[in-house]
Amino acid sequence: MDVVLRTYPILLWGALSTLQISLISIALGCVLGLAVGLARLSGYRIIRTAASIYIDFFRGTPLLVQIFLIYFGLPHLLRQSQLYLIESYNMPQFFTQFALPVFLAAVVSCSLNSGAYIAEIFRAGVQSIERGQMEAARSLGMTTRQAMRYVILPQAFKVVIPPLGNEFIALLKDTSLLSVIGFEELTRKGQLTVGWSYAAFPIWITVAFLYLVMTFGLSRLVDYTERRLKTGD
């Protein structure tokens, strides 16, 4: 039992790390998702297509593969490209260090992945607003941008809160995949502590419980925000 107790601070640190990477990725994912979601509705075909390719790629491949691609694949690509440039064009050597810091790889992969899902949520939210709203705003002389900003998006934000909440919860759980590249979030901490304490059941049930606390808290927060916005008008 003593040994189990000694794992708790470590697991708690892991949980904090999970929370940290989740919140950062959610924030970045929202910014990215809003931009890409609006790009999907752009009047320009190239912009729409580019947005679609991004969304299709990150929704159509496993997050685990995306993590490997970014953490192992990108440095390899960089090394090979530099080698090619040096050999073919006598370019000077820019990089000596190729490895991506694991934290950076974690943030990038989770943000890119959630950005794709969030983009679709925002797109659907904007499209759910009646066309007459845009027309009324435009007929008053607003530019498309102004109409989006002052008329469409404020209404769309209310619509997207429940699906956005689901995405946040999904992402928080999915950060457990980061354990495979050694990012020391909650699941990785669980593996490590089981490794020396051999207390598999107490530790994994604690890990599960900590995830539950975080997802439950997050969903309460989403409910609360939704209610606040509803009574807001």
Added chain:
Amino acid sequence: MIRVENLHKSFKKLEVLKGIDCQIKANEVVVIIGPSGSGKSTFLRCINMLEQPTAGNIYIEGVSLSDPLTNINHIRAELGMVFQRFNLFPHKTALENIAMAPIKVRKMSKADAKIIAYDLLEKVGLSDKADVYPDQLSGGQQQRVAIARALAMNPKVMLFDEPTSSLDPEMVGEVLAVIKDLAKEGMTMMVVTHEMGFAREVGDRVIFMDEGLIVEEGTPEEIFQTAKNPRLQTFLSKIL
């Protein structure tokens, strides 16, 4: 004030407007009637460029809408549009609905815009509803706020697309009364409506559209009493 020349509009293969020519003078009230699907809404929507004409030209005070140098947002700011389904902004109060465009488009100060908005609410008889959200207003009240919202931009022309068609019968009167007041003040207006009493009383000129063309036009007397066009006769006998 408005000149329309040979206006054509097609949606894919469907030709909705087949060559409309007409002129609207300042202070004139033009009522547009015609069977549903005849292109009345599309015609109005072309005038403030919610639809892009396929061919032809529209001039607002001599400025061509198809000229790429024309700033369409500036033109739209001069044209007030009132929709059949009100299209108030549900996340804004009545007052905010009215004040928004003056603030964002005309760059008016919030205080000034609010004063204008209050005055307009008073004008449409809703000064007690300033802080109410649209979903707490009746249809007739919503439409009156929508008219006030369009008026807040101080437009030169008001376009009404069946402003009373989605209202309960007892609310039609209050909205028409507001439009009549505007007519008295000399506002230039184009009104699509099925309210023939209103057309007769307020219209300086009535345009009858059918199948994408202006089939008849004239004073209310000419249209409702003397015109012999069989399609107009059929339409009037159905609606009266």
